[in-house]
Amino acid sequence: MPKQADDVKEIEKRWRAFWEEQGTYRYDPNRGRDETFVVDTPPPTASGALHIGHVCSYTHTDLVVRYKRMRGFNIFYPMGWDDNGLPTERRVQNVFSVRCDPSLPYDPDLKLEFGREGDVLPISRSNFIELCDVVVTEDEKQFKDMFQRVALSVDWTHTYATIDRRSRYVSQWSFLKLIHKGEAVLREAPTMWDVDFQTAVAQAEVEDRDREGTYHRIRFSVEDTDDGVVIATTRPELLPACIAVVAHPDDSRYRELIGKTAITPLFGAPVPIMADESADPEKGTGILMVCTFGDAADVEKWREMGVPAREVIGRNGRILPAAWGSDHWETIDGEMARRHHDKITGLSVNQARKLIVELLAEAGALADDPDSSPEKVVRPVKFFEKGDRPLEFVVSRQWFIKVMDKKRELIEQGRKIQWHPEMFRKRYEDWVEGLNQDWGASRQRYFGVPIPVWYAIDGDGNVDHDTLLLPQKDDLPVDPSEQPPPGYEESQRGQPGGFAGDPDVFDTWATSSLTPVIPTGWPDDEKTFRNLYPNDLRPQAHEIIRTWAFTTITRSYLEDGSVPWHHAAISGFVLDPDRKKMSKSKGNAVLPTDVLDEYGSDAVRYWAGSARLGVDPAIDHNVYREGKRLITKIRNAARFVNGFGSVEGAPTNPLDRALIGRLQQTVDKVTTHWESWDHTAALETAESWFWSDFCDNYLELAKTRAYAGEASAISTLGRGLDAIVRMFAPFLPYVTEEVWHSIDPEASSVHLAPWPSAQEFSDGLDDGSFDVAVEVMTHIRKAKSEAKVSLKVPVEQLTVSGDKRRLDLLESVMDDIVTTANVRNRELTPTGSDDGLVVGVVLGEAEKKQ
């Protein structure tokens, strides 16, 4: 009887319990590095629901792991949870409708409901972190359920979370080592800043989005000229931050102006007009403002000029006050500048932009054509990938990990890794080559690993950021906002002569980049570490090559020059049936539970197994169905074969020998595919042998002999089934386990069985008899099909002519053909030629159907 869906669930549950009870997937710490296969499992971000893409890519990893396990490797397959960072904070804010206000005291009695609605409640940092823990614990439970359901053969006794004590310890210690080496440095510099999240963001977290802007044409006066110069800008609100004007040195329109001084309208600031290769004569008016700071080019130019910055945009995205007429706020008309600046102070960027344009118009400094609307332009604008408003450059103090001076070495490290597919190495290299700033590793967030640094406070009460107070290794992990540095008392916090804790946390990647060592006992347990590092396999998605892969390779290199893993297997991400990217907002995201309920885990894994590494697979219900059919077929074939009982022995019949020979070839091919990281080809090869050779042809031909109790046939059927189960085990862990135990109820798990070897089937011989038998059978079937009669209708006369070799082969398997196709008379005629077989079929009288 075909199994119903409920039965499938029952079966899955039963075998999960079996694996758990048997410890099937346990790592054995007593075996050495060379017989161990170590996976650097991606710790999924605990940010709500898993989607079907997770199932696909995690299954890819599990396929390899199961193959390696059957090859006899001791598997180290841990699971981590990436719970620190913004996604968790966001989720907490949404789930509990709260926001973190670090100035508030901890409220030990605070109790909030999951899914609380209503006004946003400000809560203390400690309360906030407690809620993060609640959310994370809940998510991890769901993730684990899902991963177990799809039968990831993870050793669940080895788990970690990127926020747990051990990860904080590793993360902080590794970072302190970088400080000591001078590879992690504190810098006050313009940094890309998200004004909503109010945190610095790294280059890797930035994305361009096309946004429409408006060119405003602003007239600057220039010494010794009547008309001045017209400068086009999409960001007029940065006018007070203008420190220079640049044009291309070859631009004849402006050549005469180079070296002169321009005066900004509204603020009367004298600024130099300079030549710069980066100015594009085609854009705008071809001459542009340099402001502190509109973009990275501004930052560069500002550094070159070596002048103080005029900061106008604050960390909250609003315009800062300015001291026009003093210090570096030079102006020819302080009163005017202050009056204008007062009007925009405190406004948002957008409000200020609008107002400045109005003020410019009033002052007659706008050169826009009054009869037509200003020119629009669509240009790329930088956003934090999780943010909604454009990034601004803000001067702040951040920790950086130095990578710019190591591009070549990091590319070299990438070449020591085998990438699957190979082309993704190129993507890694392109990213490294394109780096334009060091890795900004500090974040102004709350739920993360604290930066383990304090700063001394001098006698005047000023924080001295050059005097770092660092913890001892034994004290790690620390939280500088709650603990004093060594040699200080908590009472000295914030006092003259005391200390200040670094308020920031690490960028998520600063910790995630250590996943290859977090589960290895580094740096204290040398023996375990040596058994597990470098890892063998890093599976990951291609869109985070620039983040996770890059930062991990970087950290390993900085630590000891090592490469973190030998292989990187890159999965694509799953597209919806229309090949569109899935997203929750579009409502086309497919929930794994729905698919698993409908088709079962093995069928979903079959689908994942059909998707090649690195390509983006689409949801395809046909493939799920295909998987389901395969599962049913395996079950039915097993039932048939098991019906004959168990018989040992080498094949004595030529057809049996040929089948074993073909099985040997198949095992060989499948193994080769696995070794070249091509699970798709492995699956296809195994499937095609099973379906075509074993079921459609061999089973039919050998059936009669098996019913007659012939040992050779029964033994061959058994060996075929045994090999099939093992070859499919990595893909279909449940049904293969079930069938494995239907052969031998006392057996241990199929997932610990040895991978089939060509050696096992060396008593086979694919001499061509199988092909000949199939060829003749095809002719007979075709004749019957064309005559539209049942396959049981007898063949009155079968005539075959051809070369002697083939006829001899045919003769050796003729008995099976005769019984299978119901052949009454036959005539084999040797022709001497080698043109293949000529087959004639004369059908007998169809026995009348009743």
Place this chain on the structure above:
RNA sequence: GGGCGGUUGGCUCAGCGGUAGAGCGCUGCCUUCACACGGCAGAGGUCACUGGUUCGAUCCCAGUACCGCCCACCA
């Protein structure tokens, strides 16, 4: 704008220097002896386009056109 992939039957995808393959879908046929979640037979492709290399190209090279992904200093 740069880089990397892709373009093969209605759909999803293999293949790869020598007369085009699979699964699904489609057409016809075959049922109780493993399986109708099955079997058999069949229809269906100028392998995106243009040049080149070659005895011969879907496969190699160059270019073009679309599609996708990644990246790129926002005037």
